[in-house]
Amino acid sequence: MIKTCKNNKLSLSLCITLALCGAASANVTDKDIANDQVTTHDVVSYGMGLKGQRYSPLSMINTSTVKEMRPVWAFSLGGEKQRGQESQPMIKDGVMYITGSYSRVYAIDARTGDELWQYDARLPDGIMPCCDVINRGVALYGDLVIFGTLDAKLVALNKDTGKVVWKKKVEDYKAGYSITAAPIVVKGNIITGVSGGEFGIVGKVRAYNALNGQLVWERPTVEGHMGYIWKDGKKIENGISGGKPGQTWPGDLWKSGGAAPWLGGTYDADVDLLFFGTGNPAPWNSHLRPGDNYFSASRLAIDPDTGKIVWHFQTTPHDGWDYDGVNELIPFDYTDKGKTIKAAATADRNGFFYVLNRENGDFIRGFPFSDKITWASGLDSNGRPIFVEAGRPGNPMDSKDGKEGKTVVAAPSFLGGKNWMPMAYSQDTELFYVPSNEWEMDIWNEPTAYKKGAAYLGAGFTIKAINEEYIGVLKAIDPKTGKEVWRYKNYSPLWGGILTTGGNLVFMGNPEGYLLAMNAQTGEIKYKFNTGSGIVGSPVTWDMDGEQYVSVLSGWGGAVPLWGGDVAKRIKHLNQGGTVWTFKLPKNYN
C-alpha cells in the first residue's frame, strides 16, 4: 500500500490518493499517541511522545552514516509572511503536517515535498502578540489536525482537505490573549494553555473534546480562581485553585495574576498526570506584590480527567526578573540503589535544572545549568531559591526625583538560561541535552516613560552576552549528578529544539542556519548543513519505506530579534525564511 502511494503525483485527485492509500491513511488514535515514543514510522505528538523526551530509537542514521545524509526535498512556506518558524513537524501515513508563522498550517507529501493543502487563519486587525507571530505545531487526532491561533482560537481541520471542522474561541484576543504552543491530545481531550502574561490576564489550562471542541474542564493557574468542569453540557464548579484567594498575593492582585501556561505541557501515563509550566506573575514590578504569588513560575501536575491540580512546584517564588516557569517538565525513569525512581526534569529560565519526583512533586535535586546566576546563591533542601536581595531590580516608585534608579545586573537575562526551546532526553546515554544561553541583563528604573498617553514607570533592559565568543551553549547534562558531560558553544543564541536518537546522535539547528548532528556521548560534530535561514524549529525523525528521515523547519525569528544591544549585533545579518528541509541517507548507501 505504501509503495502505491509513493508514486502518486499531485495531479491525482485527493480522493484517488485516499482510495489507493486506504489503510495507510488511518485516523490517529489514542493508542497511536500513547505509543508515539516507540513507534518510529510516525510522529503524532508534540515532543515525539507525550513525555516530550524527543528521543527516537532509530539508528540507521548514526555517528558513522550521518556524514552521508543529504536533503531529499525542501518546501517553501511561501508568501511575504516569513518571520520565526518554530514548528515541530508531525508525520502520519506519509503526510507531514506543519504550522508556519502567522497561524498557517500545511499538509505536505512527506516523500516528495508536494503541498497537499494549506490553511491560513484570518487574523483580525489589531492583535498584538508579544513575541513574534510564531506557532509551535499541530496536534493530530482522529481525522483532525488541530492548532492554536494568534487570536487565541483552537481550529480543527480535516487532515485530508484542510477544511475547518470546528473552531473554538479559547480566550478574547482583545484582552491580550494568544496561542502559540502546540496543543496535546490526552485520552481524547485536546489540552491547551494561553499566552499573554503582561496584560493582567489570568492563565488557564483547558481541555476540550478533540472531536467536537466541547469544553471539558478549565483550570486557572492563579491561586484563588474557580476551576470548572462540564458534565452533560452543564458547567459545574470544580474547586478553587490553591483553595482560596489571597494566601500568597496582597490585596486583590490575584485577580490579574498572570502565570500564563503559554508553552503547553507534557503528559505521563505512568502517573496519569499532565505537567504544565506557568509564566511570570503580573504586575511585573515585584515590589507591588510581596508573597510567593502562586502558581506563577511553577510546574503544575494536573489530573487529565478533572483538571484538578495534584501537586505544584514553584521554581521562582516572587519573581522579579521575568523568569517564566513555563519550561517543559520531561518525565523519565532512573535507577538509584536498585530502585526505579519516577522522576521528571526541567531546565528553568532562572538558570537552575530541577529533578522532581513526578508522583508527588517532591524535590529530588537541583543544580545550576547556567554558568552565571546572580539572583540566587543556590537552592535549599526543598528546591527553593536562596535569594540574593541585592540582585532584585529596585522599585520604580522609589525614584521620586524622576531620575533613573540604580542599574542591577541580573543573570540569566529575562530571556532565560533556557527559553521555550525544548530539550531532549536520551534513553541510551541517560543525558539531557539542554539548549541554553549565557547572557545577562542590565535592569534600571525608567521614570521617563509613557503608556497610552499616560505617565508610566517602566523598566529599561539591555541584554548582554557574558562571553565574547558565544551566547548559545548546548549542554549534555547528567540528571543524576548534575554533571555537564560536554558542551557545544554557538556564537548566536540558541532558539531551536533538540532531537536525540538511537544512532547516538543529537540534532539541533542554530540561528546561523545550520542543521547540526553531534555525537550524543562526546558532542563531536558529525554533520552540518546550511538551510539558508536561521533554525528556531524542532527537528524530528521517522522511518518510511525502510529509510530513516530527518526534518526541520528553517526560518529565522522568534523573540531574539526583538531585542537589541549586544545580541542584535550578532544576529542582525541573519535573513528571514520559511522552508521545511527533509533529509535521508542515499538509497544505495550501505
Next chain:
Amino acid sequence: MKRINRSWLRYGLICSLAFSSTGFARSYDDIIDSKEITVAIYRDFAPFSYQIDGLPQGIDVDVAQHIAQQLNVELKLRWMTADENVEDDLRNNLWKGHFLKRSVADLMLRVPYDKAYSQMRDDIGELVHEQVHMFAPYHTESWQIIYNAKQIETVSTIAVFQYHNIGVEVDSIPQFYLTSAFGGRMRESAKHFSSIPLALDAMSNGEVDAAMGLRSQISHFQHSLDSKQYPLAENAFPMMGRQQWDIGMAVKTQHRQLGYAVGDIVEAMIKQGHMEKIFAHYHTLYQVPDLYLPEKSHP
C-alpha cells in the same frame, strides 16, 4: 515576555527598509496632493477616541477632524491597539509599522510632549526617538481621584485609602502608587480593574469607595454619574514623581513641514478657545499646556 526596551529601535531601523513602500508616512506636499491625511488614535479610549455604533467619537477624533479641515484634506483614522508603551506605539504606527500591518499614519495624537522624553538616550547614547518629531502640546494631563461621598466624607489626603478601598487600572501609575507608596500601607485597599470605566462601575455598585485614574477620563465619566454623590477629590499625591505632563502629537522626523503646519493649526485652536470647547463637549476637564501661557516666554 518583553516590556520596555529602547535598544530594539535600532534593530528595527534596519528591518524597516525591507517593508513595502505603501502606507508610508508622507510629506506635507504628498498629503495636500492626495487630499487625505491618516491620523493615528487609540482604540476604545474614551473620552479621547472611541466608537459608538461604528461612528468615531472623542476629543482626539474631533481634533484630527479639525486639523484635516484646516489642511483641506479628508481625514482617515488609523485605530491603534496600544502596545506596552508609547515607544512601541510610535514605531508600530508612525515610523516603521507593525509586522502584522505594514503601514503607518502621517500623524499620531496623544504623544507626550516632554523634553526629557523626546531627548531620551538609550544605553549606548543614541537618541531613542530620532525617528520622530514630537510637537504641538494640546492639553495637560494629570491624575484624579473620584469618590463616593456617602462612603468617604472627604479625601483631604491620600491617607484615607488606608481605610477605604479604591479602584485602579492594572499596570498604571495609580496602581504602582497605591500598592507601593508609604511602605505599601494602602496596598490592601487597591482594587484592580482592567479599565477605568470598569473601576467606576464598581464604584457605582458600591464595590469600591473611590477610583483613581487619568483626570480626563475620570472627569468625562463623572458626567454620567451623580456629581454630588461622586465628587472629584482635591488631594495631593505626595511621593509621586510626575504629577502632570503635556500631551501633544508626532510626525516622522523628516516630515517637519507637516509638523509646522499642524502645530500652527493646534496653536490657533488653543488660543481661540476651540480646544477647550472640544473638551467641554465631552465633559472633560481642560488644562492649557504651559507653552501657551502668556506670562511665560519661550524661544
